[in-house]
Amino acid sequence: METRTTELQTKSRSTERNLLLSAGPCSAETEAQMMETALRLKSLGVNLFRAGVWKPRTKPGQFEGVGERGLFWLRKIKRETGMRVATEVATASHVNAALKYDIDVLWIGARTTANPFAVQEIADALRGRKVEVMVKNPLNPDPALWMGALQRIKEAGVKHIYAIHRGFSSYGKNIYRNPPQWQVALEVKQQMPAIPMICDPSHMGGARKHIAPLSQKALDLGYDGLMVEVHHNPEKAWSDKSQQLTPEAFLRILESLIIRDETTEAESTKLDCLRKKIDRIDDDLLELLAERMGVATQIGEVKKEQSVTILQSGRWQQILGKLEKRGRSLGLSNTFLHEILKSIHQESINHQEKVMHK
Ligand code: PEP
Ligand code: MN
Numbered sequence: 001m002e003t004r005t006t007e008l009q010t011k012s013r014s015t016e017r018n019l020l021l022s023a024g025p026c027s028a029e030t031e032a033q034m035m036e037t038a039l040r041l042k043s044l045g046v047n048l049f050r051a052g053v054w055k056p057r058t059k060p061g062q063f064e065g066v067g068e069r070g071l072f073w074l075r076k077i078k079r080e081t082g083m084r085v086a087t088e089v090a091t092a093s094h095v096n097a098a099l100k101y102d103i104d105v106l107w108i109g110a111r112t113t114a115n116p117f118a119v120q121e122i123a124d125a126l127r128g129r130k131v132e133v134m135v136k137n138p139l140n141p142d143p144a145l146w147m148g149a150l151q152r153i154k155e156a157g158v159k160h161i162y163a164i165h166r167g168f169s170s171y172g173k174n175i176y177r178n179p180p181q182w183q184v185a186l187e188v189k190q191q192m193p194a195i196p197m198i199c200d201p202s203h204m205g206g207a208r209k210h211i212a213p214l215s216q217k218a219l220d221l222g223y224d225g226l227m228v229e230v231h232h233n234p235e236k237a238w239s240d241k242s243q244q245l246t247p248e249a250f251l252r253i254l255e256s257l258i259i260r261d262e263t264t265e266a267e268s269t270k271l272d273c274l275r276k277k278i279d280r281i282d283d284d285l286l287e288l289l290a291e292r293m294g295v296a297t298q299i300g301e302v303k304k305e306q307s308v309t310i311l312q313s314g315r316w317q318q319i320l321g322k323l324e325k326r327g328r329s330l331g332l333s334n335t336f337l338h339e340i341l342k343s344i345h346q347e348s349i350n351h352q353e354k355v356m357h358k
Helices: 007-014 031-043 068-081 092-100 116-126 143-155 182-191 201-205 208-220 247-256 270-305 313-329 334-356
Strands: 020-024 048-050 084-089 105-108 132-136 161-165 197-199 225-229
Touching (some): 020 031, 031 048, 031 247, 116 143, 132 143, 201 225
Parallel strands (some): 020 048, 048 084, 084 105, 105 132, 132 161, 197 225
16 A cells, blocks of 8 residues: 655654654544554554553443454554554553554553552563553653653663653643643653653643644654544544544644754753743743633623622732732732733633623
8 A cells, every 4th residue: 555655754854853653543443443544544654553452441331442352453454554553551461462462562551650550560561572662641740650650661671662741630621631731741851861752632632623733832842753543433433532533634734733853952052942941831821821711701601690790809809919929929020910910800801701791
């Protein structure tokens, strides 16, 4: 079968960045679903096909994967398309089964990485075996726990290890399913520079619309590749359907991504590093503001239901006093605090007004 070289690969070659491109469905469902998705991804130039055959679900009673049958389909895809294949493992018996079917890459999921006993059990099963391993970040934003898992796998003698950044669990409403908290991954990247850092924008974003901007951000931060959930018919997917892309939508995203030349730490000036830091903080600030406005909109809905006025100036004065005091203790000037808090408040009122007048 003819392989089309994606824009991403062409561009990465021209900038001499060797990007790993992994894609595939969240879960293996049927042989036909796997084959159809795989053939389309192969034609886009994907080099690592992913699919989960054992699915760790937060709540019981949901689809928990097809098990060993899925490994058989993965091996068939490997043989028929030449793509390398990857699946998730959480126990020693998963490792043994996956290796029986010649799976090239095993990934440790976020829920498993958080448990050192489980990671050690996997590491022991990997000793002396020839396979590559990807370690997703743990659910909680703890760089030491993530690095500890990477280290256990390394100490088991695994030669090719990757870190996958898929974002961190959070309580309450957030624009992302698993907010990235980029600084955590950047710390791991800095402390373990030999381990490629791959971004999984699908689990971070939790919705299709977030995949392109999150992927771009990862590339801008110098990540070494992407792992994206792609399904031939996402609406019918048995898990994670709102974040899976069709192969066509995935291609459009790949073509839109801009790959900038990477400057190594040594080459880039101190000023560049600081500017990158500022850019990251600015981006985080905007996301936080957007999140705040989302909450303001919800408050607007409650006020509308209860026929309460938008502006309750007593409450705002109280908040303002507290925030100005806190801001001053952080070294921010009075004038600045006054201006910025006033305009944030005004923007919240505007969002609430929109709800009221709907
Ligand atoms: C997955 O990749 O489908 C998965 C379950 O991921 P995570 O461990 O990141 O939730
Ligand atoms: Mn998934």
